[in-house]
Amino acid sequence: MNEEEKKLFREFVGDVKPLSEPGHYSKIPVDRNSPALVSRRMAAVKEEGSKDNFLAGEEHVPRVMPLDTLSFKRDGVQHGVFRRLKQGHYPVESSLDLHRLTVVQSRRDVLGFVRDCVAHDIRCASITHGKGEHRENPALLKSCVNYWLPQLCEVLAFHSAPRHSGGLGVTFILLRKSERKKEVNRLRFSDPRPSE
Template sequence: MSSDSELFREALGQLGDVKPLVRERKVALRKDSDSGLNKRARREAAIEEIEAQLNPLTGEGVDPVDPWDPLEFKRDGVQNGVYRNLRLGKYRVDARLDLHRHTVEMARRAVLEFVRDCMEADVRCALITHGKGEGRKQPAVLKSCVNAWLPHLREVLAFHSAQKQHGGLGATYVLLRKSERRRQDNLERHQRRR
């Protein structure tokens, strides 16, 4: 008894000159050797992309902030009630970053990675502890840098110095954009209610 594949070959042979169709690819596919970007390499690439947003920003040329000044920033479109709740510490803090004992460059990189990781994990409210930097030769260096860097990250909607129980003037609440996945979930949830 002949197998199906043998019968198929015989039928093709009886038809004469049969050639397979040539299809053009619509999307260029990467070979396995090209997709050797592991998780770490992808992470580095994403960090470089975010760093490009902050390219001119280093610790130099940053306007100094007094150790006792609160940090505050709100993008247009953020509702006043949302910002007030952030300022009052009413949102659950889902991620924390401590910048104590970081150099400016280490802190910069840590903030970039932190924001990126928060976006991947659908974190909406995070806390960055930078310290007040009082009593130092150059007071509030990291606090001043965080104040200068965060508005340049489009993922950051708003930030404000934390309440006392979360570090007070030595820490900052950060409100982040919803990820695309979370935005779609909200859209679907609200459409079902109608």
């Protein structure tokens, strides 16, 4: 640095004094129970617990009304298959009831339930979430289920159940085949003739 740069540097730094010992810093006491530190700890614990569950919490969920019909179909799902799901023609092999659960509990259970169903070769399942008509937050769980299910690649389609099967408080889900089941079908329907 030349003299002019040193002068500018001293003006900029002003009355700042260098540390007395190199490599030593003055430690500022930290309040272990400060609100900022407590909230950072809570956020870290919450994030740690949700690493395997990517589904959004209730604050990010677009709301549906208690009497709305839930409906979703991925590209590639045949119209006839979806119609049979809507009409309740597929046997429900497993069901999950979310009544009296919080959103956090429901989020965990929905993800686990869908993954368990696929692992056990269950193709059609149902989730009972209720309509939530007379709640402080109407249709909260219903809204969450409607938002979460399309995020799960295992879910091919879903639709609110027909009236005789629970109506608007129940959602039927069509799940993809497990890898094991796909392999069984490949072997079953492969051409048995030897190639020439």
